[in-house]
Amino acid sequence: MWKVTVKGLLAHKLRLVLTALAIVLGVTFVSGTLVLTDTLHNTFTTLFGHIYQNIDFEIRGKAAFADNGTGGAVRKPIPQSILANVRAVPGVAYAEGTAGGYAQFVSSTSKAISTGGAPTIGLSFDPNPQLSALQLAAGTAPKTPNQVVMDEGTARKYHFEVGQHVRILLAGPPQTFTIVGIVRFGTADNLAGATLAAFDLPTAQHLFGLTGRYNAIDVLARPGTAKAGLEHAIAKILPPGVEVVTGQTVANEQSSAINQALSFFSTALLVFAFISLFVGGFTIFNTFSIIVGQRTRELALLRVVGASRRQVFRSVLVEASIVGLVASLVGLGLGVLAAMGLEALLKGFGITLPSGPLVFETRTVVAAIAVGVGVTVVSAISPARRAVQIPPVAALGDHRGDQRESMRRRIYAGSIVALLGIAVLALGLTKPAIQLVGLGAVAVFIGAGMLAPVVARPMASVLGRPLAGILGISGKLGRENSMRSPRRTAQTSSALMVGLALVSTIAVFGASVSKSATSSVDNAVNADYIITNSGAGAAGFSGSVAAAAAHVPGVTAVSTVYNGTFEFRHSLKALTAVSPDHLSETVILRMDSGSGAPALAAGELLVDTTTANTDHLSVGSVVPVKFAETGSSTMRIGGIFKANALRGSFVAGDSFFLSNFNNPLPVAVLLRTDSGASKAGTAAVGGRLSAYANLKIQTRAEFENTQQMQVNQLLGLIYALLALAILIALIGIVNTLMLSVFERTHEIGLLRAIGMRRRQVRAMIRSEAVILSLFGAIVGVLIGTALGVAFASSLKQQGITDLVVPFASLVTFLAIAALLGLGAASWPARRAAKLDVLAAIAAE
Amino acid sequence: MVVTNQTSSEAQAAPAPPAARAVDLVKTYGMGDAVVHALDGINVEFERGRFTAVMGPSGSGKSTLMHCMAGLDTPTSGHTFIGDEEIGLLDDAGLTQMRRDRIGFVFQSFNLVPTLTAGENITLPADLAGAKIDREWFEFLVGQLAIGDRLSHRPSEMSGGQQQRVACARALIRRPDLIFADEPTGNLDSNSSTEMLTFLRRSVTEFGQSIVMVTHDARGAAFADRVVFLADGQVVGEVYSPSAETVLDQMKRLSG
Numbered sequence A: 001m002w003k004v005t006v007k008g009l010l011a012h013k014l015r016l017v018l019t020a021l022a023i024v025l026g027v028t029f030v031s032g033t034l035v036l037t038d039t040l041h042n043t044f045t046t047l048f049g050h051i052y053q054n055i056d057f058e059i060r061g062k063a064a065f066a067d068n069g070t071g072g073a074v075r076k077p078i079p080q081s082i083l084a085n086v087r088a089v090p091g092v093a094y095a096e097g098t099a100g101g102y103a104q105f106v107s108s109t110s111k112a113i114s115t116g117g118a119p120t121i122g123l124s125f126d127p128n129p130q131l132s133a134l135q136l137a138a139g140t141a142p143k144t145p146n147q148v149v150m151d152e153g154t155a156r157k158y159h160f161e162v163g164q165h166v167r168i169l170l171a172g173p174p175q176t177f178t179i180v181g182i183v184r185f186g187t188a189d190n191l192a193g194a195t196l197a198a199f200d201l202p203t204a205q206h207l208f209g210l211t212g213r214y215n216a217i218d219v220l221a222r223p224g225t226a227k228a229g230l231e232h233a234i235a236k237i238l239p240p241g242v243e244v245v246t247g248q249t250v251a252n253e254q255s256s257a258i259n260q261a262l263s264f265f266s267t268a269l270l271v272f273a274f275i276s277l278f279v280g281g282f283t284i285f286n287t288f289s290i291i292v293g294q295r296t297r298e299l300a301l302l303r304v305v306g307a308s309r310r311q312v313f314r315s316v317l318v319e320a321s322i323v324g325l326v327a328s329l330v331g332l333g334l335g336v337l338a339a340m341g342l343e344a345l346l347k348g349f350g351i352t353l354p355s356g357p358l359v360f361e362t363r364t365v366v367a368a369i370a371v372g373v374g375v376t377v378v379s380a381i382s383p384a385r386r387a388v389q390i391p392p393v394a395a396l397g398d399h400r401g402d403q404r405e406s407m408r409r410r411i412y413a414g415s416i417v418a419l420l421g422i423a424v425l426a427l428g429l430t431k432p433a434i435q436l437v438g439l440g441a442v443a444v445f446i447g448a449g450m451l452a453p454v455v456a457r458p459m460a461s462v463l464g465r466p467l468a469g470i471l472g473i474s475g476k477l478g479r480e481n482s483m484r485s486p487r488r489t490a491q492t493s494s495a496l497m498v499g500l501a502l503v504s505t506i507a508v509f510g511a512s513v514s515k516s517a518t519s520s521v522d523n524a525v526n527a528d529y530i531i532t533n534s535g536a537g538a539a540g541f542s543g544s545v546a547a548a549a550a551h552v553p554g555v556t557a558v559s560t561v562y563n564g565t566f567e568f569r570h571s572l573k574a575l576t577a578v579s580p581d582h583l584s585e586t587v588i589l590r591m592d593s594g595s596g597a598p599a600l601a602a603g604e605l606l607v608d609t610t611t612a613n614t615d616h617l618s619v620g621s622v623v624p625v626k627f628a629e630t631g632s633s634t635m636r637i638g639g640i641f642k643a644n645a646l647r648g649s650f651v652a653g654d655s656f657f658l659s660n661f662n663n664p665l666p667v668a669v670l671l672r673t674d675s676g677a678s679k680a681g682t683a684a685v686g687g688r689l690s691a692y693a694n695l696k697i698q699t700r701a702e703f704e705n706t707q708q709m710q711v712n713q714l715l716g717l718i719y720a721l722l723a724l725a726i727l728i729a730l731i732g733i734v735n736t737l738m739l740s741v742f743e744r745t746h747e748i749g750l751l752r753a754i755g756m757r758r759r760q761v762r763a764m765i766r767s768e769a770v771i772l773s774l775f776g777a778i779v780g781v782l783i784g785t786a787l788g789v790a791f792a793s794s795l796k797q798q799g800i801t802d803l804v805v806p807f808a809s810l811v812t813f814l815a816i817a818a819l820l821g822l823g824a825a826s827w828p829a830r831r832a833a834k835l836d837v838l839a840a841i842a843a844e
Numbered sequence B: 001m002v003v004t005n006q007t008s009s010e011a012q013a014a015p016a017p018p019a020a021r022a023v024d025l026v027k028t029y030g031m032g033d034a035v036v037h038a039l040d041g042i043n044v045e046f047e048r049g050r051f052t053a054v055m056g057p058s059g060s061g062k063s064t065l066m067h068c069m070a071g072l073d074t075p076t077s078g079h080t081f082i083g084d085e086e087i088g089l090l091d092d093a094g095l096t097q098m099r100r101d102r103i104g105f106v107f108q109s110f111n112l113v114p115t116l117t118a119g120e121n122i123t124l125p126a127d128l129a130g131a132k133i134d135r136e137w138f139e140f141l142v143g144q145l146a147i148g149d150r151l152s153h154r155p156s157e158m159s160g161g162q163q164q165r166v167a168c169a170r171a172l173i174r175r176p177d178l179i180f181a182d183e184p185t186g187n188l189d190s191n192s193s194t195e196m197l198t199f200l201r202r203s204v205t206e207f208g209q210s211i212v213m214v215t216h217d218a219r220g221a222a223f224a225d226r227v228v229f230l231a232d233g234q235v236v237g238e239v240y241s242p243s244a245e246t247v248l249d250q251m252k253r254l255s256g
């Protein structure tokens, strides 16, 4: 039997390749993701290990909040006075404080140097080469308040040299410094794309609002000192709220924080990889169904000469395993290449990653093969079971199973699976539990795939009618072919159905998010101008911007917006702060109960209706809160406002915020003018704030556009990732058409013999392809729209307030699907047209 | 013919126990007005170590009889036996076992797995059963059927006659109790057809093989020890030690 299977495979190499391709692409995606994230993981771990390798201990404030999984715990600075005591501990060879904060370089062309998401770090420079993570590549250490050293990466990219002046944007007003040195991180010229400005310690303390305080103290032990004893001795002299940890601990914390971010990223990519594999599974299922159908006689013959059911079953599954294995191995190889490609793609999207050697774990190999073989074999189970049902008599003639009977069973089974899927999906959306949503969606797709054959014949008939009208006999035959086997038509198009369903879901969801973003701006912002940092993911900008903007002629109200995290009823939340003065001129609060500005001025907290409802709060409730800087206290709820995504769930007054956060950076400044928004107004504000190179000044309309653009950019990325699934679906269509051209060799030969032109043969195959893809696309778009509407409405509380069904986009998808189907048909069509008439007729 | 005489004398001396038999076998297709009684209560025995031919007009139920008796198809009612074993009582695994060990088949066409070579097709039943191949027997069959130079060829690279000989070798390789051959010479020219029939005859005479063969050809039927005539799903006559003339006579009588 083994021999039969292998020989069968080798006899149909093309079929093998086309079938495997679907899995190859999926496995490439999986292994590429794993290789990429392993590589990044390794790079970061090495990097942090390197940076902290010399530091024996670090003394720092205890984490203010329980670690909530976001990494980078919030820590309160420690008093400078500790340093002298630490230095006095026997066994301490060297100890120095560190201070860090926001510092962003301005390029020679007056552009703020931003790093596409990576932080812009300001730091104190420790001249002790033993202790410092930074090594001078050129120049000297900074010694005076107007000296700075720059990281080598930035220096090279923006052409800075020792001795030049550079402007730096800070929490306070921007300042100009002299570059006295260029530094590198161990062997890397920059830290994961971040820019770095290092100052001498007192300057750093001053710039970062840490006068008299440090972020941490780094300690070097005297050689030969017992580390554990020294750690103990240091811990003894520390005041409450301050802890000592080893350098290794810090390194581990840092890399695990990065790795958490990475694992989010890899999970996101893997989701798309699995979508591709899922679609690939449909393609495999379809191909194997057709193959089993075509091999009915052969399989029956095997049964006649003594093959058991089990042997037939196994032979189909073995064929699937071989296809899966070959595909997985090829996919694995391509995955390594793709890892490099993905890295480049991410760079294209502005996410800079450090470089390191590619890491190829055994786990990647195991996962790739398990997933590739697994998906192929699972997809082939149902065709294999059909193969087993073939009775031996089928060897003797043209045996066709009774299709009617199975149709009814199909309707029952399909409906049950689909309804179950909808139920699980609904549960997942209300809970909310994303795994259930995924599981439900998978079941819905499988159920829809099972039900599709029921509607395939009538739909193919309707879709084919115009083609028959336009193309005449070729269109008519194409239509007949697609109606001939509704099950095959449905199965072939089901992969495309899944692909388009996902695309449509995203389209509906994205359009709703985009619209909601606009309306949340409309409902939250009353200002004419919104000033934000121009860099993506930047921390904020100087606190002096608001004061400068207030001097612009015509400005009637200025309000500064801050964001921070705090513990609200013992869980970590985001807090937004605005100034209560002129509040209504810049911010719309839409109070549900209580008061807005007066409550903020009184140091009270405003919460949104969602929080009030879930936590059963009302005006006057007193809730426990905790701030990293100032510790635990309570706040009175002064008002409840209508939920809005932009506003956030918690709002406090700015003076309250400033007294509880150390040196926070504004995230936005809102301006109201007496003449409304205009181009001239933007220019006037821009002129006044020209010193702050990192600012983006937008009217409200522009701000809304930016928000929409961000959504669209994300959508673009998702579409790109889903494109692979569509590609796999198309390969499935090519494969099916190819198989049916082979299957109909005799018939096509006959048509040619009685006078059909090559062109007509091509038109016939193409019509069939267009019907197939349109069928899949229409069903897919319908399901996808329903899913998208469900997702969007389930997230109403989370800020998706508007529901938009983008009809134009959906119709475009249908048109594109038809065109893609046409493209998929071109090779099989040419193949069919090229058939030698005589040989085709002779074929059995 | 020498061969015929020899067997007929043996048949009279010691009648062999049946290799297969059918009891009140009925097979109907369709329902209501369209009902077809392909087999209409057939009782027949096929002796062990004998060559039986089955004849009858087209649509008389010959193929259906073979399929039901071989367990390829399930009868509507009645019983069929291979040796002592009742086919209807076997489950799929039992039937598979039966086909592997006790039954061989030769059809009119499409006998071979297209992706396997002739040699692989011959050994396929043994491979499927996981049994060792009797090399000597294999070589002997291949020699007798003159397909030694075709063993590495695919079916598509062989003539119809060669394909049928390969199928024949495959049917014999496991030395089954009984071989069913449904018009094995239907597609062959008279030379090839004579070669094939001679071989079947010899395998009965020399190795004691039991064979049931459907044929339309009176000359072919003359190779058998006995001819069973079917019409409208019923046994309507039989001839022992047939010659082409006696068979033709009988056929004329039945249609007349």
Ligand SMILES: Nc1ncnc2c1ncn2[C@@H]1O[C@H](COP(=O)(O)OP(=O)(O)OP(=O)(O)O)[C@@H](O)[C@H]1O
Binding pocket: B029, B030, B036, B037, B038, B056, B057, B058, B059, B060, B061, B062, B063, B064, B065
């Ligand atoms: N699958 C089927 N469905 C319906 N009727 C069938 C089926 N198979 C056979 N029949 C009918 O049963 C009868 C017997 O058919 P069978 O194939 O046994 O005839 P046969 O004697 O082998 O004929 P031939 O000499 O042409 O091969 C015929 O009338 C045929 O139409």
Ligand SMILES: [Mg+2]
Binding pocket: B062, B063, B064, B182
């Ligand atoms: Mg027949």
